Amino acid sequence: MKFTRVFAFMALAGLAGSAFATNGYFAHGNGMKAKGMAGASTASSDDAFGGANNPASMAFAGNRLDLGVDLFSPIREASRTGSAGTFGPEPGRDFSSKSDSNYFLIPEFGYNKMVNPNLALGVTVYGNGGMNTNYSGNAINSGVTGFCDADGSGTPTPADIGLFNGLCGKGRLGVDLMQLIVAPTAAFKVAPNHSIGISPLLGYQRFKAEGLQAFGVMNGAGGNLGYDDAFGYGVRVGYMGKITPTVSIGAAYASQMKFDEFGKYAGLFAEQGGFDIPENYNLGVAWQATPVVKLALDYQRINYSKINSVGNPVASPGSLGANNGPGFGWDDMDVWKLGMEYKYTPKLTLRAGYSHTDSPIKGTNAAGCGAGSENCAEVMLNILAPAVIEDHVTLGFTYTLASGNEVTMAYMHAFKNDVSGYNPNFGGTDKIEMYQNSLGIQYSWKM
Numbered sequence: 001m002k003f004t005r006v007f008a009f010m011a012l013a014g015l016a017g018s019a020f021a022t023n024g025y026f027a028h029g030n031g032m033k034a035k036g037m038a039g040a041s042t043a044s045s046d047d048a049f050g051g052a053n054n055p056a057s058m059a060f061a062g063n064r065l066d067l068g069v070d071l072f073s074p075i076r077e078a079s080r081t082g083s084a085g086t087f088g089p090e091p092g093r094d095f096s097s098k099s100d101s102n103y104f105l106i107p108e109f110g111y112n113k114m115v116n117p118n119l120a121l122g123v124t125v126y127g128n129g130g131m132n133t134n135y136s137g138n139a140i141n142s143g144v145t146g147f148c149d150a151d152g153s154g155t156p157t158p159a160d161i162g163l164f165n166g167l168c169g170k171g172r173l174g175v176d177l178m179q180l181i182v183a184p185t186a187a188f189k190v191a192p193n194h195s196i197g198i199s200p201l202l203g204y205q206r207f208k209a210e211g212l213q214a215f216g217v218m219n220g221a222g223g224n225l226g227y228d229d230a231f232g233y234g235v236r237v238g239y240m241g242k243i244t245p246t247v248s249i250g251a252a253y254a255s256q257m258k259f260d261e262f263g264k265y266a267g268l269f270a271e272q273g274g275f276d277i278p279e280n281y282n283l284g285v286a287w288q289a290t291p292v293v294k295l296a297l298d299y300q301r302i303n304y305s306k307i308n309s310v311g312n313p314v315a316s317p318g319s320l321g322a323n324n325g326p327g328f329g330w331d332d333m334d335v336w337k338l339g340m341e342y343k344y345t346p347k348l349t350l351r352a353g354y355s356h357t358d359s360p361i362k363g364t365n366a367a368g369c370g371a372g373s374e375n376c377a378e379v380m381l382n383i384l385a386p387a388v389i390e391d392h393v394t395l396g397f398t399y400t401l402a403s404g405n406e407v408t409m410a411y412m413h414a415f416k417n418d419v420s421g422y423n424p425n426f427g428g429t430d431k432i433e434m435y436q437n438s439l440g441i442q443y444s445w446k447m
Helices: 003-014 055-060
Strands: 064-081 095-098 104-116 119-129 140-142 162-164 174-191 194-210 228-242 247-254 280-290 293-302 333-343 348-356 391-400 406-422 429-446
Touching: 055 119, 055 174, 055 194, 055 228, 055 247, 104 429
Parallel strands: none
Antiparallel strands: 064 095, 064 104, 064 429, 104 119, 119 174, 140 162, 174 194, 194 228, 228 247, 247 280, 280 293, 293 333, 333 348, 348 391, 391 406, 406 429
């Protein structure tokens, strides 16, 4: 299969949508070998996904082409209990709804070419995402008193009567975010066992929200705004060193990816529709403990708080879309990843891993929602993007064929977690929860 055809396939498939939401909206790993080890890959050079993990690793990866796809299943649920009505003692705005979008195919691609023994050129194509939710539009039955106040008038009107979603908008509630990143990569050995690498990051993202009429996010006729897209750029740099015959270390840093604004959603996202990808960095060590056992440990930092549309508190003083306007209130994330690889036979390698972080979303009870509180209503807005996963376990294997090519599979389970918080707008307590599974396969050509 020619490289140009594979790349075209990846670009088109990536535009079909992404739904990763494992560490915020970052995938738990890139490449099936890394995914089988919970993402611990910074100090490894087993494939051509250095543009997403550590560009310097490509100097040791050899000539190869890796093409994979994940079947990813995030199960999301949101609810509200104990809420009050808008116009008096009528029934409240309680609801319970599961997101109907549960299965996604996520492709990824890596290619590496050793130009000479010290210089590698390649490309990695991968995706972020995770705000793909799709809740029922019939979650709240607003009766004759119209307790949803869907038109924002402050008094009961015919527009406030009927079926509404969990945020009192009309029709289905949810958002769809896809981020496709192309990372051409150059890696150079500055010494036989040490390399540096660089990957310019070229990004495309697409976004749609629906059912947010109660927030003023609608067209002139009161309908949804539809898809908007944006292009952006950044850079990832890395170092990798084999400091002993059995121990390797690695480090990589990715700058904030600057994107054009989502013009259609200038009244939703802070900075007039801004939605950049946050800077992040990772450190790793790999130890070949025995000839058949390798252990890997990674630390990853994702600085969500530096992106206003993501990190600004929901209770920010500005209006929606302003520089100091409400965001999703996400905290920065510290992710720890531990992986093990066992060469069971010369042809079969087994993998397992575990990762842990703290949810970027924090809930606040009614007592904590006084003046100056920044976390009030945070859970309410994150019904759209319930990125509350904290723990993953993974399994995987690689089987080497007679041709020398490889088949790799990886399974991931993200344990169920939930976050609850007081809703000062509707009263009561909002709760968001999620668990995930994924199963992926990758075929690798060694050239």
